[in-house]
Amino acid sequence: MESLKLRPAVFYLLLLSAVGGIALAEYGGSGGGKGSLLVTLVFWSCLAQGAVAVVAITDLVRARWVASLKRELLSLYPLQFLVFLLFLLWTPRLSLYPWSAEPGLWLNEPFFVGRNLALLLLSSLLAALFARLSLRGDRRANLLAVLYLLVFVASQSLVAFDWVMTLEYPWYSTLFGAFFCVEAIYAGFALAGVASYLLRRQRCDADPETARKGLRDVGNLLFGFSVLWAGLFFAQYLLLWYGNLPEEVHYILRRTGSTSALALSGLFLAGNFVLPFAVFLSRKGKRLPAVVGGVSLVVLGGLFVERVVYVFPVLSLHAGVLFVENVLIIFVGMAAFYGRKTLLPRGGEGD
Amino acid sequence: MKESKALDPREEVERDVLAVLCRPGVKWLAAVALCAALVLLGLGLWGYQIHRGLGVSGLMHPVNWGVYITNFVFWVGIAHSGTLISAVLFLFRARFRTSFNRAAEAMTIFALTVAGLFPLIHLGRVWIFYYLFPYPTERHLWVNFRSPLIWDVFAVSTYMIVSLIFFYVGLLPDLAIARRRFSGIRKKIFAVLSLGWVGSLDQWRHYNRLYLFLAAFATPLVASVHSIVSWDFAVSIVPGWHTTIFAPYFVAGAIFSGTAMVITLVYPMQRILKLEKYITVDHFEAIAKILLFTSLIISYSYLVETGFAFYGDNVFEAEQFRYRSFGHYAHLYWVMIFCNSLLPLTLFIRRLRRSLPFLFAVSLLVNVGMWMERFVIIVNSLARDYDPYAWGTYTPSLVEIGITVMSFALFFLLYLLFLKAVPVLSMTEIKEHL
Numbered sequence: 001m002e003s004l005k006l007r008p009a010v011f012y013l014l015l016l017s018a019v020g021g022i023a024l025a026e027y028g029g030s031g032g033g034k035g036s037l038l039v040t041l042v043f044w045s046c047l048a049q050g051a052v053a054v055v056a057i058t059d060l061v062r063a064r065w066v067a068s069l070k071r072e073l074l075s076l077y078p079l080q081f082l083v084f085l086l087f088l089l090w091t092p093r094l095s096l097y098p099w100s101a102e103p104g105l106w107l108n109e110p111f112f113v114g115r116n117l118a119l120l121l122l123s124s125l126l127a128a129l130f131a132r133l134s135l136r137g138d139r140r141a142n143l144l145a146v147l148y149l150l151v152f153v154a155s156q157s158l159v160a161f162d163w164v165m166t167l168e169y170p171w172y173s174t175l176f177g178a179f180f181c182v183e184a185i186y187a188g189f190a191l192a193g194v195a196s197y198l199l200r201r202q203r204c205d206a207d208p209e210t211a212r213k214g215l216r217d218v219g220n221l222l223f224g225f226s227v228l229w230a231g232l233f234f235a236q237y238l239l240l241w242y243g244n245l246p247e248e249v250h251y252i253l254r255r256t257g258s259t260s261a262l263a264l265s266g267l268f269l270a271g272n273f274v275l276p277f278a279v280f281l282s283r284k285g286k287r288l289p290a291v292v293g294g295v296s297l298v299v300l301g302g303l304f305v306e307r308v309v310y311v312f313p314v315l316s317l318h319a320g321v322l323f324v325e326n327v328l329i330i331f332v333g334m335a336a337f338y339g340r341k342t343l344l345p346r347g348g349e350g351d
Numbered sequence: 352m353k354e355s356k357a358l359d360p361r362e363e364v365e366r367d368v369l370a371v372l373c374r375p376g377v378k379w380l381a382a383v384a385l386c387a388a389l390v391l392l393g394l395g396l397w398g399y400q401i402h403r404g405l406g407v408s409g410l411m412h413p414v415n416w417g418v419y420i421t422n423f424v425f426w427v428g429i430a431h432s433g434t435l436i437s438a439v440l441f442l443f444r445a446r447f448r449t450s451f452n453r454a455a456e457a458m459t460i461f462a463l464t465v466a467g468l469f470p471l472i473h474l475g476r477v478w479i480f481y482y483l484f485p486y487p488t489e490r491h492l493w494v495n496f497r498s499p500l501i502w503d504v505f506a507v508s509t510y511m512i513v514s515l516i517f518f519y520v521g522l523l524p525d526l527a528i529a530r531r532r533f534s535g536i537r538k539k540i541f542a543v544l545s546l547g548w549v550g551s552l553d554q555w556r557h558y559n560r561l562y563l564f565l566a567a568f569a570t571p572l573v574a575s576v577h578s579i580v581s582w583d584f585a586v587s588i589v590p591g592w593h594t595t596i597f598a599p600y601f602v603a604g605a606i607f608s609g610t611a612m613v614i615t616l617v618y619p620m621q622r623i624l625k626l627e628k629y630i631t632v633d634h635f636e637a638i639a640k641i642l643l644f645t646s647l648i649i650s651y652s653y654l655v656e657t658g659f660a661f662y663g664d665n666v667f668e669a670e671q672f673r674y675r676s677f678g679h680y681a682h683l684y685w686v687m688i689f690c691n692s693l694l695p696l697t698l699f700i701r702r703l704r705r706s707l708p709f710l711f712a713v714s715l716l717v718n719v720g721m722w723m724e725r726f727v728i729i730v731n732s733l734a735r736d737y738d739p740y741a742w743g744t745y746t747p748s749l750v751e752i753g754i755t756v757m758s759f760a761l762f763f764l765l766y767l768l769f770l771k772a773v774p775v776l777s778m779t780e781i782k783e784h785l
Contacts, residue, residue, distance in 0.1 A: 061443075106662065146699075153651065157655075169663075170662070170663035170664055170665075171663075172659055172662055172663055173595040174594045174595050174596035174652075174655050174656055174659050175595035175596045175598075175599065176595075177655060178596060178599055178651070178652075178655075227571055231571070231574060231575070231578070231598075232598075232599060235578055235595065235597075235598035235599065236595045238582070238586075239582075239585055239586060239593070239594075239595045239597075240595070242586045243586065243588055243593060245588065
């Protein structure tokens with residue numbers, strides 16, 4: 001399927017239907033798996049914001065490789081609005097957070113909801129504006145790129161600190177926010193890898209040499225980010241392990257204490273670091289679109305499992321609900337991706 | 352030097368860059384003499400400290416790490432950014448690196464040399480420095496590999512070796528050009544140093560591969576080494592130190608301070624040696640953006656650290672950060688915030704980013720701010736530990752201040768000598784971009 005003729009109204013109707021479907025899965029079923037929506041929310045906020053962040057960064061540093069994938073990455077910006085709506089769905093469950101019993105200055109429900117909604121909305125609006133200006137080749141896109149990146153960092157930091165970390169209040173790690181920002185950018189590059197695979201024929205027909213170089217650059221960036229990810233992961237792990245303080249180390253123990261937890265932790269470590277590192281270390285690994293696309297999918301899978309590991313020791317998960325929610329969002333994402341020609345403005349370097 | 356009258360731009364590059372190596376002027380000699388005198392004074396103070404013991408410094412319980420360790424971390428930070436700037440910009444194919452890479456790489460080596468002195472100065476009994484290395488001894492003494500201070504020894508020495516190789520490999524084609532254009536004793540020296548480089552296709556192929564490999568190897572090495580320096584503090588359970596963000600925060604801080612130092616060194620070099628044609632305002636603007644970007648990262652770290660000090664119910668962390676902001680050394684803390692977080696924000700304005708005197712002034716203040724940052728991190732946490740009974744303050748002695756001045760003098764002395772010893776710009780890379 002090359003493209004889909006989709007009017008914005010139809011697309012947003014689809015998006016709202018998906019949100020309705022997720023609400024039904026979450027609140028209409030057996031009631032099991034109270035953390036499923038949080039996993040979905042955290043994962044898709046990472047992807048939706050990361051895809052646009054990658055384009056914003058590459059626009060600012062004038063990286064040429066992204067030119068042929070710009071429209072594809074930017075096509076996912078409406079997912080940020082979907083994340084905004086999903087966060088509204090999550091708000092009835094805020095009582096699950098341990099701090100909700102004793103609200104403080106920073107952690108109280110109205111402020112929690114207010115700051116997160118404001119940032120999600122701002123990020124969504126800036127992404128939409130940036131996508132339009134960037135695709136038109138407008139010079140003001142650079143200013144919007146800077147603004148978007150500032151909001152992106154604030155928003156992903158709050159995703160990490162507020163949504164995930166406070167599940168185990170008062171445990172904290174100051175690196176968590178920065179780690180989530182890096183992961184979101186990593187996810188953006190992985191999406192570029194998947195897009196490279198999906199568009200392999202079209203890109204090779206247009207300009208085989210540029211397509212080859214672009215693929216190699218995506219592979220190199222994924223390799224670099226796999227090392228960066230591992231470095232940050234290790235920096236956090238080492239301090240908790242070395243300090244061996246009961247109030248800190250319990251976080252690791254809960255995620256490695258059982259066979260299933262250990263298996264899941266090993267799985268995301270392999271997906272986010274071992275596999276991309278091993279494959280992209282060689283030049284050959286970066287030549288084939290199928291390899292780059294496949295490893296990118298594994299990276300995205302690794303990031304998803306990592307989010308499961310963050311949540312499941314605290315909140316129960318329901319595999320069926322998790323599956324339905326994510327399939328619905330993938331469906332909306334595919335519609336945005338294949339409908340990009342009609343949903344996004346024409347003109348500029350992105351075309 | 353053999354003068355060329357040809358108008359070939361490549362010839363012109365060689366002529367302009369190698370002109371820097373001509374007979375030194377009075378100003379250069381005066382600067383060298385001043386730096387050398389300060390170094391001698393500092394060595395004298397160090398000798399005095401060895402003779403009288405560490406009591407001549409201001410170090411006293413509870414602050415056992417003071418200006419010496421501040422200097423060590425500061426200079427290691429400066430050192431770490433040099434190769435990083437050069438290697439990362441090479442990997443990202445950023446053309447403007449050509450204007451800065453040689454100076455940045457040389458700066459790395461000189462800063463490492465200076466940094467390496469401070470653990471020795473801090474040791475007191477410097478003659479037993481070799482206890483830091485694992486060696487067979489009949490007393491069955493073995494270094495404590497669980498201590499990050501030992502990780503430091505290996506990490507910094509590995510980094511020194513890789514940086515030297517990276518610097519030297521990058522110099523090879525330029526040394527061969529210098530060999531061709533000079534005569535007499537200098538020709539002989541450059542002939543030895545250029546290792547028989549003739550610029551054949553085969554040599555270039557090997558050279559490009561090696562350089563790419565070294566750049567790719569140096570990049571994660573730099574990040575890991577400065578992470579280890581951060582763990583000197585972070586693995587200890589001391590309020591203000593034991594925080595997971597320290598590793599990336601120290602790496603970003605190192606790039607930030609090193610970028611500032613590159614500007615501090617290269618701007619006068621560009622003006623005095625008349626290299627405006629090769630180090631342009633556009634190049635400075637590009638590096639100013641790196642300065643701004645890294646400033647935003649460390650400002651984010653300041654914000655997160657301070658926020659989390661008050662997040663949980665850890666009264667020790669909260670007290671530490673209250674003390675940093677309003678305690679004995681609060682003025683240094685606010686200087687740090689101004690220099691590292693507020694002042695660089697002016698670089699969002701394009702006109703200021705492109706004003707070289709302004710950029711130079713910002714770089715100087717960032718150097719000050721980064722030194723303050725190291726001091727604030729080290730001294731505050733030790734001065735206000737858990738037990739109020741053990742609280743205390745620290746004031747550096749004249750000996751420590753003198754030795755600190757010596758470190759700067761030594762750094763600038765080595766840099767001045769570098770200017771007259773090897774080509775200060777990569778001629779081959781400039782020619783590639785013509």
